[in-house]
Amino acid sequence: MKTILPFLLLFLCSLTYAQTTVTGSVTDDNGQPIPGANVIIVGTTVGIVTDFDGNFTLTYNENPPFTIQASSVGFESATAEITKYKQNVSLILKEGNALDEVVISASRTPERIFESPVTVERFGLKEIKNTASSEFYDGLENLKGVDINTNSLTFKSINTRGFATFANTRFMQRVDGMDNAAPALNFPLGNLLGMVETDVQSVELLPGAASALYGANAFNGILFMTSKNPFDHAGISAYFKMGITSQEAAGDNEYKDYGIRVAHKFSNKFAAKVNFSYLQGTDWVANDTRGKDRNTTFIKNNSTRENDPDYDGVNVYGDLATTNLRNVKENPDFLSRLPNPALANLIPEVNVSRTGYHEADLTDYDAKSIKTDWGLYYRPWENDFEIQYVGKIGSGSTIYQGSNRYSIKNFFLQQHKLEIKNDNFFIRGYVTADNAGDSYDMVFTGVNVNRKWKSDEDWFGEYAGAFLQATLAGLNGDQAHAAARQAADTGRLEPGTPEFQQAFNAVTNDPDILTGSQLKDESKIYHSDANYNFSHLIDWAEIQVGGSYRKYVLNSFGSIYTDRNEEIPYSEVGLYTQIQKKFLEDDRLKLTASLRYDKSELFDAFFSPRLSVGYNLGENNNHNLRASFQTGFRNPDTQALYIGFNVGPITLIGSAFDNPERFTRTVSGTEISPTGQAILGTNSYTYNATGAYDNSFTRSSVTAFAASQNPTDLEVANPGLVKPEQVSSFEVGYRGKIDKISLDFSAYYNQYKDFITTVDVINPYYGDVQLSQTFPVNGTPTPLSVIALANEDFQAYRAYTNTSEDVSSYGASLGVSTKIFGDFDLGANYTYAKLDFDRQANSDFQTNFNTPEHKFKATFGNNDLFENFGFNVAWRWSDNYVWEASFLTADVPAYHVLDAQINLRVPSLKSSFKVGATNLLGDEYFTAAGTGYIGSQYYVSWIINNL
Template identity: 80%
Template sequence: MKTIFSILLLLFCGLSYSQTTFSGSVVDDNNQPIPGANIIIVGTSTGVVTDFDGNFSLTTSQSPPFNVQASIVGFETATMEVTSNNQTLNFVLAEGTSLDEVVISASRTPERIFESPVTVERFGLKEIKNTASSDFYDGLENLKGVDINTNSLTFKSINTRGFATFANTRFMQLVDGMDNAAPALNFPLGNLLGMIETDVQSIELLPGAASALYGANAFNGILFMRSKSPFEHSGISAYYKQGITSQEAAGDNDYKDYGIRVAHKFSEKFATKVNFSYLQGTDWVANDTRGKDRTTTFVENNSTRENDIDYDGVNVYGDIATINIKTVADRLASLGRLPNPALANLVPSVNVSRTGYDEADLTDYDAKSIKADWGFYYRPWENDFEIQYVGKIGSGSTVYQGSNRYSIKNFFLQQHKVEIKNDNFFLRGYVTADNAGDSYDMVFTGVNINRQWKSDEVWFGEYTAAFIGGTLAGLDANQAHASARQAADTGRFEPGTPEFQSAFNTVINDPDVLTGSKFRDESKIYHSDANYNFSHLTDFADIQVGGSYRKYVLNSFGSIYTDKLGEIPYSEVGLYTQIQKKFLEDERLKLTASIRYDKSELFDAFFSPRISLGYNLGEDNNHNLRASFQTGFRNPDTQALYIGFNVGSIILLGSAPDNPQRDLRTVSGDDISTTGQGIIGTSFDYDGTGAYNNSFTRTSVAAFAASQNPADLKIANPGIVKPEQVSSYEVGYRGKLDKVIIDFSAYLNQYQDFITTVDVVNPYYGDVQLSQTVPVNGTSTPLAIIAIANSDFQAYRAYTNTTADVNSYGAALGVTTKIFGDYDLGMNYTYAKLDFDRDANPDFQTNFNTPEHKFKASFGNTNLFENFGFNVAWRWSDNYIWEASFATGEVPAYHVLDAQINLRVPSLKSSFKAGASNLLGDEYFTAVGTGFIGSQYYISWTINNL
């Protein structure tokens, strides 16, 4: 027993000796604690993060001596040696510059921003904590070259280098490697399925084409959001924000936003985390009552319901129902419903629209966002090899503006990812699924509430009869129209009445756009990708290879896509490789070259090469010149391929090879006004093929309506859509001049086969070559002319490619420095220009939607005095034309001031902030049709956010 006891004692002593503990602190050169700094044992993945007071303690099985590294973004890394147990290490980190920050996105490998081969922006923990915006995602707008288009309070769309819509399919957003685009819509939904503020580790933004490494959707830019690892950031952190939103149209309304992060490292092998956040407020009310031109959707500032009988208000819905009342009068006469058929001659050939409802009558503007995610992380060998499962869900209510305005209610998005990775490779697979919940189209809600009360046929019949009666009574045309509308609207369902509410509930639960407005969708994306970096195996160069596979499964039940008979699946695959090599004796010259192969099952394959050169100048290598050429391509998105959506005045039609014939619809013979064609009194089926092989341009049809000259009609017959390509040239400079940091870039983008839409008109009978004729009053008249003259046609917005030259170019300049000692000053300017001949191509929309000039500036001090800081951000945008299918018009120039003050209370491990977005209260908008953006005032309390 004595021998056994001795052996156990020796083992215990041995185990005790093998445990090394060290502790200490991390402060800046002003002796201020640095919370959240990473403390890592060099050569291992063992580490810890400093607490709110900048302190740390770590126990390891490694025996001294070994080196320990302290690092955090914005400061220079420091290394100290541990030589004994219970040693104290006190790190003092010198403040670095933005050029020293490490990014991953530009080359899929860690490198300093200073040496990045292309333009890249970074938004780290320091910027998140000091942003003057009410939300970290909104703070991205202060980056140079970045536009944020505000769709609603909770849904904002990031864009770079032009071609911006809310359906921004040219821009990709990755959250921990997962594309968070909604499967049905095929574009990012802002931060609705993103991250909560206390879990954000870093954000990187790569403007311009990135297809060579990231595939088809990374065509105009890509945003990377990376969360905190529970191995490095464990513990509980939380935040709470309370405030108000203030808007002239909506008044002052409460706003709250709170979230919690719980992460725990059970051992060096296993860790887990859970995040949850909840936001609720009142959305920006949209109340633009200006009328739109029905052909171009351009806003007409002087058009109102009072002076325009064919009024189509921007935020008034139900008035898209329109008809030429002369045709109604002729029909009434032919059916014997007029006392004298000659009375039809009293009716002019003019279009009249039904009376609509204001948007505020059709939605409650409840803005809500609920997000949750969870993850399990396993490191079987206690090193960088990690297996993880991550789940994410997002739900809530918002407003989305696409071809129409949509009230998105109780939507549900979810993602599930499994990933295996280490420092040299990753292999991941994930699924994204969406459910539209109780969402509905507000435009068709207005249309079909009207129809619930009185059919279009009855309403227009009553209007026409009343117009005739008023004319016979001696009223002039304006008076007769006013009298006719009053008569036809008698008994109309008024908002707030039980009849209106009953019709409203019926309509928003009916997915058939002929009778309802419910938005249905249960689509999915299945995605997998992999990457391997051979840099640890070869000294010649850094070489990477990778690939991806994606499968779309569209399922809108026929409400959006042509999937009424079942789901629509299709897939894409891609492979890429990249090589990086440094040259010259001091490795001042860096070459990066990559190429990617992509193949969609619907189109031919594409190769996307990229090559860039970077050269460091100066004795201290403080100046970097870079130049790059890259190509990008963009497969047509889900809507360009398979949409088949009737928005009232026009049908949106995708042109996947099999899609036009999938768009089957029925026309009643009663809707055909011509005679002698053998289809009166019958119904017939037609599909969308005529949009592509038997159509006129919509502008030429409008010209014909005005002139009645058949020579004005122009054949459209657009081609089937195919992938779009871009050749991008970029030069740039990054450097440090004393205390001033400069980052400049300029680019030229040349597009081929630019994907766009063209508005066309397909006659129900007759060919657009005008070869099919019938005798009319002894004259041989083309059937198509008769069809157009009698409005016997269907208008389409067809997806296609333009052969026109589309180019864009621009530049961005950022300057940051410190003034008055320790005050941070940053300024940036962005120039963006579209080179496109609109006059020569009136039927194509480019949707550039970008101001030519933007200027932004920020000023602040993170430590004005002990534990107190402030930041002020100002931005100005030039005026520009917003071009979209819902509404087109000018966005006036605007300027916005955001400001915040903050206080750290180390004893409470807390930070308090008071701030305001749009402090000056000058309301503005970034897109025609959305609500004016008012002000947000808030206070926040953040606990233990390291």
């Protein structure tokens, strides 16, 4: 026993001293602390994050010696040897270059931006903290090649390389691996279900085709947002912002935004976090009163309510209801009320619309966003193997502009994810579900509030009668129209009155488009994907394989899709592989090849290859040349497949093989005998939308025919059913460092095949568009379809299809960053984008390119102008361009915007304070026709312990 006891005491002492404690600090080369820096034991996953003062205490259950490494985004890593059980170290990080930052998205594996095979942009913690924008998501607009189309205060849509409306189905947004698209809409709603600012770890953006690795919707770009893991970033952090929004139309209104993050590492095995944020403000008021052309989406020159009886205002709703007064003068009930029916001949054949309500009468412009998410993280073996459950909920109110303008009220979106992963693989599955809440269509709200008060038939009858009386009294045409409108509008429901509110509530809670305007939806997406990287098993190359499965379940109760009777399910599957190999001395040459297979149950399978090469030049490998050929494809989105949505003068109809026949309705029109040889009168009958694809004229030719009355002007449309779209993308680029200057240049050419678009067509209720079926009119055989057009017995459709015409685009971008005057950061970038498509020869097709030809952006700042004080200024200029969309096509004038902020760090409070302004010069502008002008935003923020 005496012999054993010393050995036991020695063993116990070794156990005691095996726990090594390392304390220290991490600073930059100016002596400023770096909060949130990662400090790890090299070769392990054991680590910690520095606190607000850059200090850390790290405990390791092993004996020295070992090595620790400190790293932080924007800095070069530094290491220190630990040789004692209790040791204090000071780690100094030299500020690095943006090209040294590590990205994952370009190849699904960590690599420096400098060596990325394709164009990639990164927005890290440093950029988030220094952004002059009111929130980090808006700050993405300062990246090169990026447009942010502002739909409203809380809904912004990212556009890269064109071809996007607010419904940007060619762009994908992922948060911690989950697609952020709303199931009913099939595109992301900005940051509605995105991230709370204090939980953002990094943002990466690929502006080109990425289908080879990320599937169908990553067609023109993909955005990745990654959150902080509670194992690495524990603690409580919070932010509070308040200020005002200022707009000429809305005045000055309060704005507030606050959030909190709570994360705790319970042990080396278990950690958890929860986030919450709340934003509220007043949306940008849209008050464009210019009149629209009913036959197109263009502005109608000089059209106002005062000079145009058939006025259809851009942001005026209710005037969608229109008729030709000849329909009234031929009404037997109307004629019976006249002392002499011949007086009806004094009524002109002119179109007249009902008086509408301004958008501000139909929405309160309350902008709201509520986000919360939580996560449970488990590492059973205290290494990189991790099991995650993440839940996210987002709700909000905003304005959305599609084919109409929509007030999105209390929209609800949720996601739930289960993921198993380590450094070499992941397997994840998640579900996304939405609920439209109290959302409604503002255009049909105006139409049906009018009808709640007085039917269209009564209103137009009163209008015609009053017009006739005014004419007999000697008034001219304009005066007679003014008097008729005043008479027909007598007693009209006025906004703000109980009667108006009662009608408004009844309409916005009614999903029947004939009487109401409510949007209903409870759609879902089920998604799973997996990836395995064999690099730890294979030395000669890095090989990855992966796949995904997605199932859509559409359930809008017939308010958006043709799912009135049952849900619409469909699915798609994808598989991919990638091999990456480095060659030559110092691994100067890197080749990457990818191939993806995708199959939708509705379409044939597609293969998407990608090939890229990168080569480092220079003695220190400071110059990188890259070239790539990528292919992308996208399946038609849910709307292109299954929408069946009446938006007034036109009906949106998707073209899945079974969709047109699912869209049925009852119409009133002239009834023709089965032989086509007799007109039997007027009747109502059930009709489906198959004629949009197999018996339709182009809308432009019907407009031409209306002017000429020459049937030879009519052109057959009969668009084909929609099928997947493809793109071939060629890109070259250069990244390099010349002294203190970093350069990043890229140029691309995209060629599209089977470009998915919409075409406006006219489907006559009777007669064929080949004009072979005729009926004798005054002894002359007249095509039945021409008679249908004359009697207005037709339906206008906006049909989804593909164009066989050549659609191409090309562009280039150049980014430059450097330091001047010592420590001042200066960055600038220029982007050029051009559409190659003959618009004039294809006037019935919309490409929705919607991006300026020239953009220029610049930033200037210093995070340490003096101790704990910094500033940043961002300026951007956009060339004028044409915004083309189903709601409105119009010019967007050139604009320039200046954002600025100053910030103060208070280490004793573990806080930073920021005072900032967006659109500091106050020049109001808009990025899309039909939306509200964007004013200025002034704010003060307090950020606590955000590491």
